[in-house]
Amino acid sequence: MIQIKNEVTLSDLDQCIGYWTDTEGYIREKWTLKSGKTFIIAQHRRVYWQHLGKRLPAKIEIHHIDGNPSNNRLSNLKPVIRDLHNTYHYG
Numbered sequence: 001m002i003q004i005k006n007e008v009t010l011s012d013l014d015q016c017i018g019y020w021t022d023t024e025g026y027i028r029e030k031w032t033l034k035s036g037k038t039f040i041i042a043q044h045r046r047v048y049w050q051h052l053g054k055r056l057p058a059k060i061e062i063h064h065i066d067g068n069p070s071n072n073r074l075s076n077l078k079p080v081i082r083d084l085h086n087t088y089h090y091g
């Protein structure tokens with residue numbers, strides 16, 4: 001198995017210590033890691049990460065089905081390859 005150096009895994013997460021909405025309407029979360037470091041992730045990616053138990057590759061984006069980028073219920077999230085995702089929004 002290939003281990004990417006410094007890659008954060010689910011078991012590294014300690015607790016979410018804050019969140020904010022970015023300029024595009026996506027919720028970003030700040031987490032502490034068990035190592036004591038902090039880690040920032042988009043909430044929709046963290047939700048899907050915990051659902052799958054592993055991180056999605058960067059080329060797989062997450063589409064918000066209802067068009068609301070802050071609705072991060074699992075039922076509103078759909079993983080999609082970047083090129084296809086662009087056609088949903090700009091196609």
Ligand SMILES: [Zn+2]
Pocket residue numbers: 062063064085088089
């Ligand atoms: Zn989308």
